[in-house]
Amino acid sequence: MFIRELSVMNYKNFGEATLTFSRKLNCFIGNNGVGKTNLLDAIYYLSFCKSYFNNPDSQNVRHEQDFFALQGKYELNYKNEEIHCGFKNGQKKKIRRNKKEYERFSEHIGLLPLVMISPADAVLIQGGSEERRRFMDSVISQYDRIYLEWLVRYNRALLQRNILLKEVSGRNNIDPDIFAIWDDQLVHLGEKIHLKRTSFLKELLPVFQKYYTLISGGNEFVSLEYSSQLNEKEFSILLKESFQKDRMLQFTTTGIHKDDLDLKLGDYSIRRLGSQGQNKTYLIALKFAQFDFIRSLNNVKPILLLDDIFDKLDSGRVEEIVKLVSDDHFGQIFITDTNREHLDGILREAGGDDFRIFVVEGGTINDVIEKR
Amino acid sequence: MNIEQFPSKLLENAVTEFARLPGIGKKTALRLVLHLLKRDQDEVHRFGEAITRLKDEVMHCLLCHNISDTDTCNICSNSSRDHGLVCVVENIRDVMSIENTQQYKGVYHVLGGIISPMDGIGPSDLEIESLLKRVEEGSIREVIFALSTTMEGDSTNFYLYKKLSNNNIRITTLARGVSVGDELEFTDELTLGRSIVNRLLYENIIS
Numbered sequence: 001m002f003i004r005e006l007s008v009m010n011y012k013n014f015g016e017a018t019l020t021f022s023r024k025l026n027c028f029i030g031n032n033g034v035g036k037t038n039l040l041d042a043i044y045y046l047s048f049c050k051s052y053f054n055n056p057d058s059q060n061v062r063h064e065q066d067f068f069a070l071q072g073k074y075e076l077n078y079k080n081e082e083i084h085c086g087f088k089n090g091q092k093k094k095i096r097r098n099k100k101e102y103e104r105f106s107e108h109i110g111l112l113p114l115v116m117i118s119p120a121d122a123v124l125i126q127g128g129s130e131e132r133r134r135f136m137d138s139v140i141s142q143y144d145r146i147y148l149e150w151l152v153r154y155n156r157a158l159l160q161r162n163i164l165l166k167e168v169s170g171r172n173n174i175d176p177d178i179f180a181i182w183d184d185q186l187v188h189l190g191e192k193i194h195l196k197r198t199s200f201l202k203e204l205l206p207v208f209q210k211y212y213t214l215i216s217g218g219n220e221f222v223s224l225e226y227s228s229q230l231n232e233k234e235f236s237i238l239l240k241e242s243f244q245k246d247r248m249l250q251f252t253t254t255g256i257h258k259d260d261l262d263l264k265l266g267d268y269s270i271r272r273l274g275s276q277g278q279n280k281t282y283l284i285a286l287k288f289a290q291f292d293f294i295r296s297l298n299n300v301k302p303i304l305l306l307d308d309i310f311d312k313l314d315s316g317r318v319e320e321i322v323k324l325v326s327d328d329h330f331g332q333i334f335i336t337d338t339n340r341e342h343l344d345g346i347l348r349e350a351g352g353d354d355f356r357i358f359v360v361e362g363g364t365i366n367d368v369i370e371k372r
Numbered sequence: 373m374n375i376e377q378f379p380s381k382l383l384e385n386a387v388t389e390f391a392r393l394p395g396i397g398k399k400t401a402l403r404l405v406l407h408l409l410k411r412d413q414d415e416v417h418r419f420g421e422a423i424t425r426l427k428d429e430v431m432h433c434l435l436c437h438n439i440s441d442t443d444t445c446n447i448c449s450n451s452s453r454d455h456g457l458v459c460v461v462e463n464i465r466d467v468m469s470i471e472n473t474q475q476y477k478g479v480y481h482v483l484g485g486i487i488s489p490m491d492g493i494g495p496s497d498l499e500i501e502s503l504l505k506r507v508e509e510g511s512i513r514e515v516i517f518a519l520s521t522t523m524e525g526d527s528t529n530f531y532l533y534k535k536l537s538n539n540n541i542r543i544t545t546l547a548r549g550v551s552v553g554d555e556l557e558f559t560d561e562l563t564l565g566r567s568i569v570n571r572l573l574y575e576n577i578i579s
Contacts, residue, residue, distance in 0.1 A: 167494075
């Protein structure tokens with residue numbers, strides 16, 4: 001699967017541009033702030049119906065304009081697919097596949113698998129546990145539709161229970177059944193979600209470790225542990241035990257909404273110990289593992305977006321990454337960088353002449369195609 | 373046109389009242405009011421009277437809490453219906469939907485909502501006590517839960533089940549599965565999954 005042509009209109013800092021891509025390697029080169037990442041984000045948008053950076057759509061519109069439109073022409077299983085996405089201020093955004101509008105965006109997500117690696121991923125290490133849960137949830141729900149439904153229902157029951165806890169605060173004789181009905185839903189859904197997360201991480205771990213070893217040269221050991229209160233005890237018992245505490249604090253203190261991932265380098269948390277380069281390697285290995293996961297599930301090579309991937313890495317690691325992505329294991333790749341050195345390395349490594357280089361200058365794109 | 377500037381206070385009042393109705397905005401309200409102004413005086417009086425009488429005179433059935441013109445509603449006072457079979461629904465619209473199927477010969481119990489702490493609705497705000505009392509009186513064989521299949525509907529079902537299960541009655545719930553006339557390809561995965569798990573004996577369908 002690959003994207004053949006991208007048209008952007010008023011998206012972030014771009015006025016109007018149409019780009020034709022290579023089915024293998026595409027590079028965006030330019031100085032800081034010219035909009036290289038925004039082009040990657042436009043491609044991301046067409047797969048996920050939203051920006052990678054989670055900002056509201058009104059902020060994705062070019063200044064002093066009131067709409068944006070994106071269009072991508074893809075080849076999927078030897079068939080052409082045309083995805084169009086439009087947003088106008090104050091209106092609902094519209095996503096169309098081959099001119100037919102989707103009723104629900106969830107029907108589209110997953111059609112065009114894609115993995116993006118960006119400096120913004122650092123929140124996975126530095127941010128709160130909700131970032132790591134979001135990572136798990138977004139990967140699992142890409143291949144398991146029912147998982148997302150469970151999660152939505154779980155969060156709904158959790159919200160209801162928390163409101164109930166506030167409502168009955170200070171009251172003495174409460175009917176235990178009014179809690180039992182929400183606890184029952186939480187336990188029922190929470191245990192299923194816990195199982196899914198457990199088996200997902202079990203499968204992800206060896207792939208992740210393989211990639212880390214490849215990139216780092218093999219002298220460091222990393223791991224990824226699923227930390228959940230449900231690992232130790234049954235959820236129903238946990239809820240019973242913490243009931244008095246929950247009543248006092250007026251929210252639910254136990255459950256899969258407290259899950260986390262322990263990201264470890266050697267025996268210690270990478271958050272404390274890892275250098276910037278190690279953190280970055282960790283995240284890249286994690287995303288590559290995600291790539292393999294989605295690839296094996298869908299049997300297509302997802303599009304890979306690499307935003308400023310070589311920053312902070314030593315030359316050994318850069319070389320390993322270049323070797324990795326040049327392999328046929330990966331499909332269509334988009335890379336942004338500020339200079340050509342790394343890219344020339346990749347081009348040499350990749351060997352073929354199936355590549356395109358785009359020089360980006362403040363919202364305009366000059367197509368530079370060089371053949372050696 | 374600036375819709376906030378009305379030439380008459382009377383007009384403005386009427387528009388404001390109409391705009392309070394669900395699904396009606398200011399523009400639609402104005403259209404409705406101007407339409408009423410064009411009608412005959414009699415017709416408009418009838419309209420107004422219907423609304424005031426509705427609120428003043430309508431009653432709720434003492435047994436099932438359905439809307440009724442008398443103490444007990446048509447359904448509850450109908451002796452040819454099965455009074456041992458009670459279908460629990462959220463509101464009056466649900467009674468009308470089930471009645472329209474013409475497949476049900478039992479009676480109803482209207483809860484008046486479902487349990488949802490975020491909407492400030494607890495068990496005591498609903499007609500749950502009265503349902504328990506009806507069951508305890510002993511003439512009911514079976515209670516059917518016919519609430520929406522949302523999180524809150526399920527929780528309410530479970531609450532009722534906890535309260536009712538020590539009575540010696542059958543407790544059932546609406547079947548959940550593929551709709552009649554649906555193509556499997558377009559059935560959502562959750563429903564389809566459930567239909568596979570709770571599949572039916574074929575001979576029960578053809579009979």
